[in-house]
Amino acid sequence: MEIRALGMSAAEFLSQYWGKAPLLVRGAFESDALASVSPDELAGLAVEQDVVSRLVFNEPPDSPSQWRVEFGPFEGSEFARLPESNWTLLVQEVDRHVAGVSDLMTPFRFLPNWRFDDVMVSFAVAGGGVGAHIDRYDVFLVQGSGKRLWQIGESPVHTPDLVEHDELQLLREFEPAFSWEVGPGDLIYLPPGFAHSGVALTESLAYSVGFRMPSVRDILVEYAEDYAAAIDRERLLRLSVDGPTEAPGLIDAGTLDAVRSIIRAIAYDEAAIDDWYCRHISVGSRRMPEFDAAEEGPIGAEDVVAHLQAGARLVRTRPTSFVYLPVADDRAALYVEGVRYDLESLIFARLLTGTEALSAERLEPFLNSAANVRVLAELVANAHLELQR
Numbered sequence: 001m002e003i004r005a006l007g008m009s010a011a012e013f014l015s016q017y018w019g020k021a022p023l024l025v026r027g028a029f030e031s032d033a034l035a036s037v038s039p040d041e042l043a044g045l046a047v048e049q050d051v052v053s054r055l056v057f058n059e060p061p062d063s064p065s066q067w068r069v070e071f072g073p074f075e076g077s078e079f080a081r082l083p084e085s086n087w088t089l090l091v092q093e094v095d096r097h098v099a100g101v102s103d104l105m106t107p108f109r110f111l112p113n114w115r116f117d118d119v120m121v122s123f124a125v126a127g128g129g130v131g132a133h134i135d136r137y138d139v140f141l142v143q144g145s146g147k148r149l150w151q152i153g154e155s156p157v158h159t160p161d162l163v164e165h166d167e168l169q170l171l172r173e174f175e176p177a178f179s180w181e182v183g184p185g186d187l188i189y190l191p192p193g194f195a196h197s198g199v200a201l202t203e204s205l206a207y208s209v210g211f212r213m214p215s216v217r218d219i220l221v222e223y224a225e226d227y228a229a230a231i232d233r234e235r236l237l238r239l240s241v242d243g244p245t246e247a248p249g250l251i252d253a254g255t256l257d258a259v260r261s262i263i264r265a266i267a268y269d270e271a272a273i274d275d276w277y278c279r280h281i282s283v284g285s286r287r288m289p290e291f292d293a294a295e296e297g298p299i300g301a302e303d304v305v306a307h308l309q310a311g312a313r314l315v316r317t318r319p320t321s322f323v324y325l326p327v328a329d330d331r332a333a334l335y336v337e338g339v340r341y342d343l344e345s346l347i348f349a350r351l352l353t354g355t356e357a358l359s360a361e362r363l364e365p366f367l368n369s370a371a372n373v374r375v376l377a378e379l380v381a382n383a384h385l386e387l388q389r
């Protein structure tokens with residue numbers, strides 16, 4: 001099946017481009033998706049406490065020592081004082097804060113939910129750019145408004161030679177192989193490791209739909225931390241001293257055995273590891289302190305059914321945060337933003353985590369189970385689903 005935004009089938013894209021080669025698609029997106037955020041709304045987000053944002057100034061002359069970064073949250077008045085050219089405002093996880101932005105992810109939903117990271121939005125004035133750099137992730141750059149010139153290297157850089165800079169990881173040398181001027185609706189796919197540099201030719205707003213690859217070090221450290229956090233601090237490795245020793249420097253076999261069993265126990269329980277990973281990966285990589293509570297407060301299970309029957313639908317607030325794991329007897333564990341919900345059926349899990357709209361009609365077959373309805377009400381209460389009338 002052809003993915004319009006890519007101008008080819010998902011299978012062809014995956015075999016030819018994903019992780020391998022940059023791609024430019026002209027006119028990939030229609031104008032309504034592109035207008036999801038305005039520059040003013042973006043500035044409005046950058047003053048919020050729970051939003052990650054930064055301003056990059058690349059003041060001429062364009063030498064990296066002239067580059068400066070300021071981190072948000074910003075004061076509203078700071079935006080009024082900005083120069084006319086050569087700066088970029090970048091805001092992370094805009095898909096969490098602005099409804100409609102996650103629609104930009106829709107064409108790419110042939111990729112697993114857990115691979116999605118966030119939609120970052122950047123607004124640059126003429127001359128603004130964050131410099132030549134590499135990212136470790138796959139990204140779709142969607143031009144929202146204005147024009148930007150993207151220059152992209154020939155092949156992935158494995159050991160980048162970086163300029164000394166406290167906040168920016170700029171490449172000392174950059175030889176572009178592609179030079180693409182993009183306008184509204186144009187899309188560039190960039191695999192990990194390809195050097196790139198974008199410069200705004202006019203005021204320019206761009207969306208970056210970013211993907212992640214979990215770091216092995218993070219998996220190990222975070223699993224071990226979570227595992228250890230559940231162990232009582234008072235639990236000690238109590239070993240008896242069975243008699244006087246003539247070799248006080250010797251660490252005996254019994255002690256080593258006991259230590260080995262403690263460490264082996266971390267990796268012993270496969271179900272616990274799977275559960276941990278699903279919980280972990282269903283949380284955004286930047287781990288916001290808490291998800292927003294539902295505006296409407298707790299909602300009863302009967303109310304959810306009543307609303308659905310009256311024609312409401314349920315909308316996933318962040319569709320790619322929904323993942324599931326099959327468990328015994330065709331049941332499923334659903335995970336959303338670190339919370340686990342036990343489901344009676346795999347089909348229900350597929351529906352909730354998939355791309356289909358959650359209309360009353362589509363949910364109907366599942367509403368005769370009180371347990372299912374309870375899960376829907378909990379998802380609404382936790383703001384993972386929103387009732388839309």
Ligand code: SIN
Pocket residue numbers: 088121122129130135196198206208
């Ligand atoms: C930008 O949108 O200005 C920067 C995006 C990137 O290069 O990753």
Ligand code: CO
Pocket residue numbers: 133134135196
């Ligand atoms: Co980049």
